[in-house]
Amino acid sequence: MGFASNRAFKVAGGAVFEKDGTPKASLLKAMERAVEVQRPLVLANIRRLQRKHPDATPAELVSIVEKHYLATVTGGGAAVGATAVVPAIGTMAALGLSAAATVGFLEATALFAQSVAELHGIQLQDPERSRTMVMAIMLGEEGTAMMQAVAGRGAKPWAKSLGGMSSGLMGSVGSGIRRQFTKRVVARQGTAMLGRALPLGIGAVIGGAGNHAMGKGVIKTARKAFGPAPQTIPGELAEDLRQLPDHKS
Template identity: 35%
Template sequence: MSDDDASQPDVSGPAAGVITAALRRAIRLQSGTARRYVHSLREKHPEESPAEIRSRLDSLFLGTVTASGAAVGGTAAVPGIGTLVAFGAIGAESLVFLEAAAFYTLAVAEVHGVDVRQGEHEELLVMTVMLGASGTALLANAVSSGGGSAAGGSLAARALRVPGLKEINSRMMHRFIRKFAVKRAGLAMGKLAPAGLGAAIGGWGNRRLGRTVVDTADATFGAPPQHWSAG
């Protein structure tokens, strides 16, 4: 365990099971949806390049998570809503963020022509993007150890050639569970602030986390291709 891991609070037992199940459910639900959405965008905007479609995905994701964070922050401040009810809404909104991030990551993979449907690559890349810099560091180390660094392409593309993902996915999941729980807990307390402050904190906090997801997707997938691949 690294010093960074040791400094994080332990999240285990039922909480870990809930987060793990939520992540896998989000990926399962969003996998086909993300691919179909990218195809629909291409049909509606046939003149647009992969970079332009990717920009649309960035804006959609950031707008979605910002709005959901602000809405829950506002709901938590409404007079008459009990704290337990407010926390219930915050918990549901955390799942919205998780599903939005899964959708976004898988849609970006489609734009970049990275087929993640085999094995456990969907889970690997979604966790990588949501973890931020620590996720890309873990993935880069796995790619290097697995011999994928010699081949060209983005980190995401090279990850597809890494054999035996169970160990790296297990490490990713362990870190993801703790980081996700800690970050969402911090935002939850801010969203319970009175008046409009909770909405402001919720929207700002979600957008900040969303921006990290977008930046990490840049680092993981690299620049979009200049042209769409045939087929």
């Protein structure tokens, strides 16, 4: 890139990053909100998959959720990266779209993680617990180690322990996870955000490949967090799905 492009890139970066390179408070707030998904949306997602795959076991549904999630986050990153090729969309606009794509990545991850949790019989009605679960999964090995240490699960799946934690312990764990989430995940997404805004088609490659790699990491961590899926749809989940207004048996 020439001098003018570099200057434009720096100006665009200032729209979402502070001078020290950290994301601005408005972006951080949007990213934290993005990992909160209401349970009705999660149930609707599972029901939609059940209708398309009526004979699928929970394990098969989890596999389908994984594939859909990876396709969603990979396609989203590439699509936003491709906007930098269009002459009418400058670096500033591309970076703005990229910030939106980052929030979209987090929203997709939250829907994925909570859908898998439901299929394992884990219902986290408390926003703090569900948010902590999603953030821990996005932290990868670090989040896994932190949750296993608190849950006393060793190398075993830790997600089920969230429901039994006291409010005090949950608050402490949630604060620690949130701090690391801001430090690690936001840094990784910040790099991906800038990469997606690169012109000349490079952004499309970086955006798609970067999101694909992060998505695969999320899936790997989720498998460790939840363990094997049950043989049948958990009773409470099955009942909740039956009670949905437009559910078809």
